[in-house]
Amino acid sequence: MKSHWMCSNLVRCLGDGNTSLQKLATSIVFFFCLSDVSCNSVEQKIYVELNNTVPCVRLLNATHQIGCQSSISGDTGVIHVLESEADLEWPLSKGPNPPYMVLLESSLFTRSIMMKMKNESNRVAGVAVVVPNTSPPEFSPHTTCPNENTGVYSDNYGPNLAHCNTTVWNPRGNGLSYEEFDFPVFSLKEDNETEFIKQCYLDHNRAVNGSAPQYPLCAMQLFSHMHAVTNTPTCMRRNDINFSINPEMVCDPLGDYNVWGSIRPYNDTVFGHKENESVVIAAARLDSRAFFWEVSTGAEGSVSGFVTLLAAAQALREVTHAAPPTRNILFAFFQGETFDYIGSSRMVYDMENGKFVIDLDNIHSVLEIGQVAVHSGTNLFLHSDPVSRRNNTVNDENLVNNLQSSTAGLGFLLVEPNVSQPLPPSSLQRFLRAQPIPGIVLADHESAFNNRYYESFYDNAANLNLTYPSDLSPEEQLEFVTDTAKSLTDVATVVARALYKQAGGDESLVNTIKADPKIVTQMLYGFLVSSNNSWFQAVMAPELKNILKPSPPEYYVGVAMSSTPTRLVQYLLANLTGAATNLTQSQCMYSYLWVQGIVPPNSTERDSFCVRASVRLTKAVSPAFELGEYASKDYSTWTESRWKFIKARIFLVASRDLEMLTLGVGVAVLFTSLLVTYFISTKADVLFSSTREPASAAY
Amino acid sequence: MTAAVFFGCAFIAFGPAFSLFIFTIAKDPLRVIILIAGAFFWLVSLLLSSLVWFIATKATNAQDLTLQKNLLIFGSIFSVILQEVFRFAYYRLLRKANEGLAAISEEDGPPLSVREMAYVAGLGFGIMSGAFSMINTLSDSLGPGTVGMFGDSQYYFITSALMTLALTMLHTFWGVVFFEGCERKRWWVIAVVLCVHLMVFSLSLLNPFYVASILPVYAIMLLMAVWAFFSSGGSLHNITLLWTCKTRLKPI
Numbered sequence: 001m002k003s004h005w006m007c008s009n010l011v012r013c014l015g016d017g018n019t020s021l022q023k024l025a026t027s028i029v030f031f032f033c034l035s036d037v038s039c040n041s042v043e044q045k046i047y048v049e050l051n052n053t054v055p056c057v058r059l060l061n062a063t064h065q066i067g068c069q070s071s072i073s074g075d076t077g078v079i080h081v082l083e084s085e086a087d088l089e090w091p092l093s094k095g096p097n098p099p100y101m102v103l104l105e106s107s108l109f110t111r112s113i114m115m116k117m118k119n120e121s122n123r124v125a126g127v128a129v130v131v132p133n134t135s136p137p138e139f140s141p142h143t144t145c146p147n148e149n150t151g152v153y154s155d156n157y158g159p160n161l162a163h164c165n166t167t168v169w170n171p172r173g174n175g176l177s178y179e180e181f182d183f184p185v186f187s188l189k190e191d192n193e194t195e196f197i198k199q200c201y202l203d204h205n206r207a208v209n210g211s212a213p214q215y216p217l218c219a220m221q222l223f224s225h226m227h228a229v230t231n232t233p234t235c236m237r238r239n240d241i242n243f244s245i246n247p248e249m250v251c252d253p254l255g256d257y258n259v260w261g262s263i264r265p266y267n268d269t270v271f272g273h274k275e276n277e278s279v280v281i282a283a284a285r286l287d288s289r290a291f292f293w294e295v296s297t298g299a300e301g302s303v304s305g306f307v308t309l310l311a312a313a314q315a316l317r318e319v320t321h322a323a324p325p326t327r328n329i330l331f332a333f334f335q336g337e338t339f340d341y342i343g344s345s346r347m348v349y350d351m352e353n354g355k356f357v358i359d360l361d362n363i364h365s366v367l368e369i370g371q372v373a374v375h376s377g378t379n380l381f382l383h384s385d386p387v388s389r390r391n392n393t394v395n396d397e398n399l400v401n402n403l404q405s406s407t408a409g410l411g412f413l414l415v416e417p418n419v420s421q422p423l424p425p426s427s428l429q430r431f432l433r434a435q436p437i438p439g440i441v442l443a444d445h446e447s448a449f450n451n452r453y454y455e456s457f458y459d460n461a462a463n464l465n466l467t468y469p470s471d472l473s474p475e476e477q478l479e480f481v482t483d484t485a486k487s488l489t490d491v492a493t494v495v496a497r498a499l500y501k502q503a504g505g506d507e508s509l510v511n512t513i514k515a516d517p518k519i520v521t522q523m524l525y526g527f528l529v530s531s532n533n534s535w536f537q538a539v540m541a542p543e544l545k546n547i548l549k550p551s552p553p554e555y556y557v558g559v560a561m562s563s564t565p566t567r568l569v570q571y572l573l574a575n576l577t578g579a580a581t582n583l584t585q586s587q588c589m590y591s592y593l594w595v596q597g598i599v600p601p602n603s604t605e606r607d608s609f610c611v612r613a614s615v616r617l618t619k620a621v622s623p624a625f626e627l628g629e630y631a632s633k634d635y636s637t638w639t640e641s642r643w644k645f646i647k648a649r650i651f652l653v654a655s656r657d658l659e660m661l662t663l664g665v666g667v668a669v670l671f672t673s674l675l676v677t678y679f680i681s682t683k684a685d686v687l688f689s690s691t692r693e694p695a696s697a698a699y
Numbered sequence: 700m701t702a703a704v705f706f707g708c709a710f711i712a713f714g715p716a717f718s719l720f721i722f723t724i725a726k727d728p729l730r731v732i733i734l735i736a737g738a739f740f741w742l743v744s745l746l747l748s749s750l751v752w753f754i755a756t757k758a759t760n761a762q763d764l765t766l767q768k769n770l771l772i773f774g775s776i777f778s779v780i781l782q783e784v785f786r787f788a789y790y791r792l793l794r795k796a797n798e799g800l801a802a803i804s805e806e807d808g809p810p811l812s813v814r815e816m817a818y819v820a821g822l823g824f825g826i827m828s829g830a831f832s833m834i835n836t837l838s839d840s841l842g843p844g845t846v847g848m849f850g851d852s853q854y855y856f857i858t859s860a861l862m863t864l865a866l867t868m869l870h871t872f873w874g875v876v877f878f879e880g881c882e883r884k885r886w887w888v889i890a891v892v893l894c895v896h897l898m899v900f901s902l903s904l905l906n907p908f909y910v911a912s913i914l915p916v917y918a919i920m921l922l923m924a925v926w927a928f929f930s931s932g933g934s935l936h937n938i939t940l941l942w943t944c945k946t947r948l949k950p951i
Contacts, residue, residue, distance in 0.1 A: 041835075042835060042836050042839040042846070043839050043842075045846050045848070045849060045851055045855075046839060046842070046844040046845065046846055046848065047842070047844055048848060074843075076843045200848065215853075216845055216847050216853045218848075219843070219844070221843060221844075649844075650848075651842075651843065651844025651845070651848060652844060652845050652846075652847040652848050652853070653843060653844060653845060654704075654845040654853055658853070659701055659703040659704050659707075660703060661707075662703065662704050662707035662708060662711075662856070662857055663703040663704070663706055663707035664707070665707060665711060665857070666706060666707030666708065666709065666710030666711045666714065666860075667707070667710060669710055669711050669714045669715070669864070670710040670714035670717070670718070673714045673715035673717075673718040673719075674714075674718040674721075674722075676718075677715070677718040677719055677721075677722045677723070678718075678722055681722045681723050683941055686937055686940055686941055687933050687937050687938070687941065688814070688931055688932040688933050688937070689932060689937065
């Protein structure tokens with residue numbers, strides 16, 4: 001760092017001379033570059049690298065590609081800071097120096113502006129969006145009807161309910177995440193780098209009194225070239241081309257692992273239908289997405305749901321050991337639900353093909369926790385599928401009654417919505433697609449989502465009103481029980497009681513089931529504020545402790561099969577439902593996880609121990625990739641493109657005239673010197689003959 | 700700044716040196732060898748002087764900017780002096796080599812006159828000096844950006860190329876004049892060449908006031924060109940001979 005500073009300052013104090021000084025300096029700089037630092041003095045005078053940027057990447061499915069693409073050597077454009085929608089005229093038609101790189105404040109990041117720029121994309125080199133720390137009133141880049149083609153409603157099943165004909169679930173959605181842009185779109189934070197960019201724009205690019213701004217102009221170059229094109233079948237076919245020893249992969253399927261655990265363990269090697277086995281499934285989803293790659297927080301969209309389910313699982317631990325219910329309860333956390341139900345479709349596929357420990361016929365009922373961000377006193381809603389209820393093929397009444405009777409004394413009610421409306425987008429839809437099963441989805445919205453930031457980067461802790469008093473240290477914040485945690489604890493209590501009753505447990509013990517608000521608030525802190533806290537550290541395995549960071553984890557499902565939330569939920573479920581053992585390994589119907597443990601007060605070594613729990617991971621990659629049906633209409637076919645590098649930088653550009661002038665002068669100098677030299681060299685004997693020659697000289 | 704600027708600056712900086720090489724040096728292998736050896740001598744002089752500077756900076760406080768700038772100026776002056784010393788050393792080497800070449804040559808007498816060796820040696824120094832100055836800057840001129848974000852002038856690349864051109868030609872002329880002075884035992888010539896070299900270096904410190912640095916350097920280059928022309932056997936009479944030769948050939 002010091003050498004780097006010295007390099008740049010040396011260069012500045014050199015002036016930009018170009019004789020012995022510069023040569024000396026060049027050789028010195030070369031010495032420095034040999035040692036430990038990569039510095040190139042002229043390059044530092046020209047380019048400023050932008051480090052805190054997030055790109056938008058390309059995703060493909062069976063028929064389309066979405067997202068953004070840049071050219072392979074980056075897209076360069078003159079920076080223009082957009083002031084209003086009317087100001088779009090400048091980059092799109094009036095501006096004299098196309099192409100432009102448009103810098104947007106988040107309030108201007110709307111569908112109409114982006115579509116106008118998409119239509120005039122030969123004058124727009126790219127877009128940079130400045131993401132502020134405070135959220136706008138509402139913003140959802142997702143579609144209005146999430147997962148409309150892979151749910152249960154289609155032309156054969158409830159056709160009037162399909163494609164959001166009755167209820168539009170996400171009315172605020174502008175669909176930007178599912179549009180295709182052929183220029184790069186990057187996001188910038190509101191920090192010093194962005195201030196520098198805006199200052200560069202104000203210094204060089206402003207038009208004075210309507211006349212064109214003078215060169216040199218401030219420009220930005222964005223690199224985010226994506227290798228995959230067209231759609232998933234094309235890119236999967238190109239993955240298989242075997243031209244060389246190292247084949248170039250161009251895309252990867254989205255997917256990760258589902259986490260599941262049960263009260264009574266199953267032998268993980270015996271698959272298929274189990275006789276006389278009746279299971280109640282409690283499900284929640286783990287992932288979410290945003291417009292830009294990987295920055296997704298999903299507080300209301302997914303975290304509220306799975307934290308509630310984890311708390312319910314913990315609440316059920318004691319009573320199910322003391323008085324086990326008749327039926328088993330299986331807790332399932334699905335990954336990849338945002339992208340056409342990757343996780344749940346895979347689990348249903350495994351159940352249908354005898355690759356899972358139970359079978360669809362073993363399922364008694366399903367209770368799914370959807371978006372449950374509640375404020376105290378508001379009611380929650382029980383969504384069910386009207387088609388199967390109308391046909392009397394399923395009987396949801398028991399489940400509904402069990403749920404409604406579990407709210408006694410908790411201050412809110414569970415209400416069934418009035419209108420005959422379809423199920424909201426939920427994993428239950430994939431189960432119903434295979435077989436009619438009684439099921440309820442618990443949510444905080446009666447019809448359209450209450451979530452104003454569904455699947456966007458603003459769905460964060462602030463959206464759940466998760467606030468801590470300002471004078472607390474991080475460890476104190478971890479322990480502080482917020483109001484949000486109290487509300488979610490009540491919901492978890494209801495869910496736990498209902499599951500116990502549904503599984504045929506002892507009625508007299510139901511009122512002893514209570515979720516623990518301390519655990520809920522610790523989970524909310526870890527999943528929404530900072531994952532590197534003492535509780536998560538104690539619960540995780542030693543080899544995984546590096547995935548814990550001082551910021552919240554990312555909920556994008558990704559392609560690397562190593563998503564942080566999956567691991568966290570796996571170990572948390574093990575901790576909350578399993579038991580610590582003394583390390584003897586016998587019959588392996590449980591999974592054994594070695595976790596770090598806490599640091600006792602008077603020592604620095606952690607008290608690691610072995611947890612025995614019936615928590616397993618199953619692969620959550622879409623069955624379309626197992627079957628090789630890349631154009632499938634039944635299963636999710638989402639893939640993510642690969643890329644070489646992604647970076648951004650700003651610099652000044654000179655006018656074309658100056659460049660051509662330089663080239664012209666150079667060519668003129670070259671030709672003149674060739675002519676003159678030829679002329680002189682042919683006449684050299686005439687020109688250089690001397691009358692007085694010293695004796696030692698030769699001719 | 701893109702390929703146009705890259706090629707323009709490359710042609711400006713290396714065009715004359717390239718044409719001199721093609722028309723006067725390339726066809727004679729002995730001249731090529733002397734050229735390359737001259738370039739090598741210049742490189743060694745730069746290496747030694749930069750070693751001295753490097754040790755000086757490592758031994759002092761790196762945070763003190765004025766001290767570092769003064770050290771750089773001191774180092775550059777030392778480098779100028781060392782370059783002239785190595786030019787003298789190269790002269791001595793070539794004289795000794797010339798006697799040996801004369802002994803084994805098929806023709807009567809040495810194959811290259813001292814004047815020719817002076818010119819080739821000077822050009823070798825000039826080409827290497829120009830390459831070292833310009834290649835780094837040229838490679839950065841290929842990208843889309845230009846200098847100026849932090850207040851530097853946007854004519855950086857062109858002026859660098861022009862300075863490099865001047866310096867290459869200056870080294871050539873200094874070589875001619877220097878060797879001729881050594882040959883005639885006129886030691887004041889060496890002192891004058893050293894002083895002019897130092898003057899050019901100090902003019903380059905005036906950058907980015909390009910008017911104050913480039914124009915005087917080009918004026919000095921023209922003066923040196925005239926001096927080198929006269930000291931290598933040219934005269935006004937020869938120039939008029941050139942024109943009359945041409946006019947004599949015309950009416951036929």
